[in-house]
Amino acid sequence: MKRALVRVVILAIVYAETHLAFAADKLDLSTIITKSDAEAILGERVNDPKVSNKRDADGYDSSFQYYTEKMDKSLLFDVSHFAPEKMTAKQRFSVLGSAENKLEPIQGIGEKAAFIERGSGSDITHTTILYVLKGNAIVTVGMAGITDPNAALEQEKTIASKILARL
Structure with missing residues (x-):
């Protein structure tokens, strides 16, 4: 009886971890x-969004990009899940800082x-990007x-919060 209970608990844990791993x-x-x-x-x-969903040895990535009809503005959102045996999201996030020394830490969203x-x-070459680790x-x-980076940041935080709520 005790062994059966242990097996059920182990199976439940494995199922939950597998379910969470593939939720992305x-x-x-x-x-x-x-x-x-x-x-x-x-x-x-x-315009209709440009969509990309891919799985490889590094993990799973899903992205959407909207362009205005005039092609002078765009909105991109992306979710990358990393295979921890390759590089964790935390490790990847720390590399962002070394590649982009202009990163400004933002409080109150994600980890x-x-x-x-x-x-x-x-114009389209003026970009703002928010990266959030969870x-x-x-x-x-x-x-x-x-044109207004503060307004862009607030919009990006709102979008990121909506995505984070579904992870």
């Missing part, structure tokens, strides 16, 4: 930030978060063509 595969980013959401955020009509602004002006995942939200 079932995360449909299009239901979190819809086309109409993207239009409201960017203030213009957007760790950092923000960067690249370029200037109001568990073994990194959520990335980026915007291009937005």
Whole structure:
């Protein structure tokens, strides 16, 4: 009886870990930030999203990118789950800081978060990106063509929070 109970507990743990490990595969980013959401955020009509979902030895990555019809603004969001035997999300997040020395730490979202602004002006080359670490995942939200980096950061935090709530 005791052995049977131990087996059931072990099987339940294995099932739960497996279910959580593959939950990212079932995360449909299009239901979190819809086309109409993207239009409201960017203030213009957007084209259908460019979607990428891939699994490889490093883990699983799912991303969406919306461009305005004029192609002068964009919104990107990405969720990367890392295979811990290769490199954990925490290790990958720490590498971001060495690759981008302009990262600004952001408090109050995820386990760790950092923000960067690249370029200037109001064209597509002016980008802001928020990186958020949660568990073994990194959520990335980026915007291009937005002139106010503070407004972009607030929008990115809102989007990241919606995604984090589903992880």
